[in-house]
Amino acid sequence: MKLVARIVSVCVSAVAAAFVVSTLALAETDPLPSWNDGTAKQAIINFVQATTDKASAKFVTPEERIATFDQDGTLWVSHPMYTQVVYCLDRVPEVVKARPALAKVEPFKTVLSGDREKISKLSINDLLRILEVTLSGMSVDAFRIDVQKWLDVARHPRWERPYTELTYLPMIELLRYLRSNGYKTYIVTGGGQDFVRAYAEKVYGVPPEQVVGTAGGTSYGYDKYGHPFLTKEPRLLLNDNNAGKPEAIHLMIGRRPYAAFGNSTGDREMLEYTKAGEGERLSMLLLHDDATREYAYGPALGLPDTKVGALTQALYEEARRQGWIVISMKNDWQHIFAFEK
């Protein structure tokens, strides 16, 4: 064996050995360490293996690998109130400063009173009016900065931690696991698209262009220096709930997802649409059944319904019937939050 041939042979062997070692390491590393062994975890792993194995009849080409996640109650805590609603209520004093006449009319009068009991009883229409007023009238850039500043200081009343720490660790692992297998991960939220985009890249690793949400129109205009900018308008363009989810998925993505994750009636059509596609599809429904570590609610558990994140008995039964995999927070998750560890 000549010297060059020997060197090449040794190089090739070294590279091959390194490859074998890293493959073994990968196989031995659990991609979902916060998940307990069980049906849910196994379903995820089976799905990923089947759709990424070229030899499998269920193989999905990389460009078709789309996974969509609801946010509130699926990626982070949505109790006792949607985080965005808390943000909007907190914004009321500033909005009233700019528009003092609002201080004398409902529902702003109630919000300004600070009476938690009364605030918690505001109607859906009152809330919509608050959202409309507090989420419009500023530039899209000013809005993003304001949300980011608020998230830095706001704290969840129960855990006294930033809302961005109340993301579910098992879901963060799932997002990463899917991405490391070539899936593009999207958030498809009933929450405001601009609100979620302000932190999704930092918190979930999901860039703005992969956040689909309820969205209002914007209008193009100029500042006093003639520089163009976009202003948020109080005009609803997309209501990203229920049938609005598959409709927005078509508008914003243009492909049917291969995997979808939700937790409430607002996610029903997205889970149904995903599962109804050809080939291997994964739809998963997260059950909030852990009163100790998080919350337990919904008629599916024989518990009273709540204002937010409703999981009805009908949806629970549909999950079973349609082959969606139910995730039990209590049984399937070893840890819920990163700060627990």
Added chain:
Amino acid sequence: MKLVARIVSVCVSAVAAAFVVSTLALAETDPLPSWNDGTAKQAIINFVQATTDKASAKFVTPEERIATFDQDGTLWVSHPMYTQVVYCLDRVPEVVKARPALAKVEPFKTVLSGDREKISKLSINDLLRILEVTLSGMSVDAFRIDVQKWLDVARHPRWERPYTELTYLPMIELLRYLRSNGYKTYIVTGGGQDFVRAYAEKVYGVPPEQVVGTAGGTSYGYDKYGHPFLTKEPRLLLNDNNAGKPEAIHLMIGRRPYAAFGNSTGDREMLEYTKAGEGERLSMLLLHDDATREYAYGPALGLPDTKVGALTQALYEEARRQGWIVISMKNDWQHIFAFEK
């Protein structure tokens, strides 16, 4: 030197040498071979080098690298009629078969007559009515398949070639050059989003989720077997022209582009919005000034205006004033179509 150390040293040298060779090869290969040397080509190369060089003050992080392209008249021929309008006119007989009453009313009567003279004189409102009727009522999947079938058989009257061969080779090279430098390339078209998505991946390498266009609503429903699907509705959701372009860019992408390419008044705001961003930004305006190889039109050339792809004198002057780079088809492009070579 011990054997292992020597082998490692040789391996490292071999890898380093391979790297140097490939870097040189890259530097020597012109990424834009169909572009003549000149201001336009140099502006593109300078922009890419400045924004991808970590040592440059103009460096742009990979996730921020967004480039947006108008389609009609920017990526492919839009004369003598927008391709999508030709498609819609061709679809009229089929639509009338399903809805016979339309045969007796205008503008469908004129379209069915086949009288080219009269068809070319249809008003904008007539055309909008034709678009509304021919682009709705079917499922999104059926529509995509129909567009793909049509593109297989339809031919451009001048070149007698499929429309998908009438893409501009220099722009295809530009799309690839930007992508190979970490840019996400988007199409932002006044044309129909679903129409362009039917072929953009194959023709431009742009996936559906990176095609933003004029879009109608869809509605979620079920077929007789209970399978969910989306139907295209005659309800305008996004008019992706003029100010609608930056507005749609915000809705669908959520970031201001670093580079934008257009050719007509419909692209004005997109070019303006892009160029007005902080740091290094590139806005380019394509001038159709090649009557021999393509077309020459627009008041910017002292030529009569046309129904489609208008480049007004005002826009041309604005380009000069705002520092947008004007691309002359005649002078900057060595080849226009791939089939010329």
